[in-house]
């Protein structure tokens with residue numbers, strides 16, 4: 001089987017039950033890591049990530065990314081991946097550090113975001129810590145000055161925590177547009193991850209394979225024959241996530257129904 005570089009997009013690792021398909025239980029996550037090894041993949045090391053930032057993604061290497069920066073990345077993903085000799089990348093909406101995910105459609109069950117201390121420790125372990133915008137808004141729907149504000153605010157906060165400015169980003173909802181590229185560069189970003197519909201080889205819109213609760217195996221993301229169908233499935237999941245989050249902002253009573261606070265302005 002050919003082993004092209006594999007870019008995976010996770011959100012949460014948790015055993016808590018709630019109505020969201022983007023949470024993978026810890027046991028399943030460990031099974032994914034074992035599957036990757038069995039298929040001849042190894043997890044990216046800090047050196048692999050350094051090469052990736054220069055545009056070189058290596059075959060037979062799995063690059064695991066975690067959007068939204070929940071505490072489970074520190075408590076579950078980091079130790080599990082360390083056993084397999086690798087590190088991942090985590091992307092944070094910086095307005096919510098150390099706080100619950102009030103911006104998200106999580107239907108009554110909240111998850112806490114990483115604290116500055118946990119972020120610092122991940123960074124020291126060789127993890128990539130990047131931006132996921134400041135307030136997790138869809139950048140493609142904002143005018144240029146607001147995009148720049150989101151990017152620069154989040155970069156400034158991460159620079160204060162890490163002691164070095166971030167150069168990596170994951171687009172909120174995976175949504176990108178070429179219009180955003182110069183703004184990303186202006187804010188100091190040189191590697192940016194999209195959802196399933198990215199531009200292969202383009203450092204500012206790298207496509208990733210999303211991993212969700214029903215993914216008992218990662219095989220569909222690796223087998224060339226299954227990949228087109230998988231891409232279609234991921235697009236529909238992504239569309240639903242975008243729709244529910246958009247609805248939360250549009251109709252605040254939905255947030256109340258799901259017992260959440262409104263996101264801060």
Ligand SMILES: [Zn+2]
Pocket residue numbers: 067068132136172173
């Ligand atoms: Zn997100």
